Amino acid sequence: MRFLTVKNFDKDKSTKFMDSKNNLIVDVNGLVKRFPIGFSGFFTALKGIDLTVSEGEFMGLVGPSGSGKTTFLNIIGTLDKPSEGRVNVLDKNAGTLTPRQAAQLRKEEMGFIFQSFNLLPVYTVFENVEFPLLLLNLSYGERKKRVMETLEWLGLTSKINSRPPQLSGGECQRVAIARAMVKRPKLVLADEPTANLDADNSHRILKTMVKLNEELKTCFIFATHDEKVISYLKRIVHLEDGRIVKDISSQKSELQ
Amino acid sequence: MKILKLVFRNLIGNGLKTWLNVFVLSIAFVLIIFMQAILQGWDRQAMSDTVKWEIADGQYWNANYDPFDPFTLDSAVSIIPKELVNQYETGQVEPVLIVAGTIYPSGRSMPVLMKGIRAGQQLLELPTSLLMNPTDSADIPAIIGSNMAHQSGLTENDIVTLRWRDANGTFEARDIRIAGVFRTFVPTVDAGQIWLPLDILQKITLNSGKASLLVKSKEVSVVPVDGWNFKDVDELTRPLRETLRSKTVGQSVFYVIFLLLALLAVFDTQTLSIFYRQREIGTFVALGMTKKEVMGLFTLEGTMNAILAIALGAVYGVPMFLYFAVNGIPMPSGTSDFGVAIADKIYPAFPPKLIIGTILFIILITAWVSYLPARKIVKMNPTDAIKGKIQ
Numbered sequence: 001m002r003f004l005t006v007k008n009f010d011k012d013k014s015t016k017f018m019d020s021k022n023n024l025i026v027d028v029n030g031l032v033k034r035f036p037i038g039f040s041g042f043f044t045a046l047k048g049i050d051l052t053v054s055e056g057e058f059m060g061l062v063g064p065s066g067s068g069k070t071t072f073l074n075i076i077g078t079l080d081k082p083s084e085g086r087v088n089v090l091d092k093n094a095g096t097l098t099p100r101q102a103a104q105l106r107k108e109e110m111g112f113i114f115q116s117f118n119l120l121p122v123y124t125v126f127e128n129v130e131f132p133l134l135l136l137n138l139s140y141g142e143r144k145k146r147v148m149e150t151l152e153w154l155g156l157t158s159k160i161n162s163r164p165p166q167l168s169g170g171e172c173q174r175v176a177i178a179r180a181m182v183k184r185p186k187l188v189l190a191d192e193p194t195a196n197l198d199a200d201n202s203h204r205i206l207k208t209m210v211k212l213n214e215e216l217k218t219c220f221i222f223a224t225h226d227e228k229v230i231s232y233l234k235r236i237v238h239l240e241d242g243r244i245v246k247d248i249s250s251q252k253s254e255l256q
Numbered sequence: 257m258k259i260l261k262l263v264f265r266n267l268i269g270n271g272l273k274t275w276l277n278v279f280v281l282s283i284a285f286v287l288i289i290f291m292q293a294i295l296q297g298w299d300r301q302a303m304s305d306t307v308k309w310e311i312a313d314g315q316y317w318n319a320n321y322d323p324f325d326p327f328t329l330d331s332a333v334s335i336i337p338k339e340l341v342n343q344y345e346t347g348q349v350e351p352v353l354i355v356a357g358t359i360y361p362s363g364r365s366m367p368v369l370m371k372g373i374r375a376g377q378q379l380l381e382l383p384t385s386l387l388m389n390p391t392d393s394a395d396i397p398a399i400i401g402s403n404m405a406h407q408s409g410l411t412e413n414d415i416v417t418l419r420w421r422d423a424n425g426t427f428e429a430r431d432i433r434i435a436g437v438f439r440t441f442v443p444t445v446d447a448g449q450i451w452l453p454l455d456i457l458q459k460i461t462l463n464s465g466k467a468s469l470l471v472k473s474k475e476v477s478v479v480p481v482d483g484w485n486f487k488d489v490d491e492l493t494r495p496l497r498e499t500l501r502s503k504t505v506g507q508s509v510f511y512v513i514f515l516l517l518a519l520l521a522v523f524d525t526q527t528l529s530i531f532y533r534q535r536e537i538g539t540f541v542a543l544g545m546t547k548k549e550v551m552g553l554f555t556l557e558g559t560m561n562a563i564l565a566i567a568l569g570a571v572y573g574v575p576m577f578l579y580f581a582v583n584g585i586p587m588p589s590g591t592s593d594f595g596v597a598i599a600d601k602i603y604p605a606f607p608p609k610l611i612i613g614t615i616l617f618i619i620l621i622t623a624w625v626s627y628l629p630a631r632k633i634v635k636m637n638p639t640d641a642i643k644g645k646i647q
Contacts (some may be wrong), residue, residue, distance in 0.1 A: 014273050017433060019355055032447060038391065062549060070639075074639045077542065079541070079542060079638050079639050079642075099547065099548075100546055101546050103541070103545060103546040103549075104544070106542060106543065106544045107543065107544020107545075108544070112539075112542045112543070114534070114539075114542075116643070116644070118536075118538070118539040119536055120269075120536055120539065121269075121297075122265070122266060122268075122269025122270055122271075127265060131543060132543050132544065134258050134262070135258065135543060135545065137258060151469050179543075228349060247380075
């Protein structure tokens, strides 16, 4: 994969955000999440989480299966609601957002990267990456410019008319990253992004994300238990049994 | 606009699956419109033929005349009223005398209605010029419809014995000559009827100057006459309309079957779509659509099948409709035995109401069928949907 500099990428949005209050992207206090089991029981997946994530962080929620990583990520991504506690995401209280407000927040400010890529199978690479911009009602000219810029940046211009079934796993995940990044979100949530990739592809993808994080100051939050991912993280929040057991920050700023 | 773009993108991306649905739906569209058009064309022809051959602009009926009670025929005759004599003389009113009789073709007896009408009248389509009897033959000339000819086995120039009772109740009999067999699609002037010259029928039945009913031309207005009741076209065609209506109900079964087949294809695809595309649904939500928007997207996708089907149907349907509207559809011989007037060719009618009505109806019902499975999306948990977990 070519490694390109973020020459043409629009930094305005990121710069603007630098001035916002405390640069906090996520602010969580006393988060509890319970899921109903059977007729009267509950399973508590998150048991009083407190966490803040600032702009430009490259952090991961790490822990074994069932520790609550994905649940936490879903709540930050406003795809799920907390049972108790306060979750502020980009200055919005995720617990009180209406479905429309939550959708608006995701549409404008967040990008998602999934373990299984979740590309739209009948769309071409261009259309997949264009999709978030279409939801933002941008003009065709603007959409095309941004999509091409992003695809070029991710080295995917030769695949522009391919459909996901014609791509390799690594290419699919790069398309997914392009889709997440094309609208220049403030926050990207990645749930096990390398789980379906081989080691080489995993490293390439991670290097791409590190570069995006460094040059655009986009905040990345991962949910992972993959050692390869962990080795790239600048901050590691360990979850066990629904609780944060360790929060380690490092000063990694260069590509691995 | 954005939703429409996505819908088209999804439909086109679905490729063959979409086109199969669209094709099936377009066939249903074309067939439904075509069937309805045939019915409407048939109805129009039947109505117009009935008016031309039998009713004209209405009829004055003798007060005692009841077409459903042959026993009243003897008493349902009277002199042409003086109020209508002028119109009678100018051919704007044509008297018809109706008397019960019997013919004996091939030695068997067959009850008939003898109908007397002026030879050479112009008001009705009946070829009464054949009744002018230019030959010196002593036989009474008569014309019959093709259906009657078929039933009785009579052909042109055949001689057959006709027996009747005159006004005094005395039985009389004469030979009649079939001067012509006419083809009509109006059974009420054909089946079981023999048309004779009015003056002869009046004379042999001792009903001189009398008639059972008087057919009116549209060039004259209705005149109130004592002892005669005027029946307008609407009233006289009511039984025919009722027959046509009952036929329409029967034909609706086909309509429903075609529609159900088409809707089943759409419903099936939609249900499967929502089942198999859960990961896609979750992704739409994660990328910033509300669940209701996604539901709208899927509903519109299903509905768009109908819209594409209209476009496809128009491509092959319009030339087909035009061809049959101009050239007609040949009807097999013997169809008039159904009891309803059927021409040898039916020209389908395509009024805008039929086309627009059918299109709107099918679009609405397709939208509803698409909406039913799409409602499930609102109940989906997006975090499970993203992972493709079956819900």
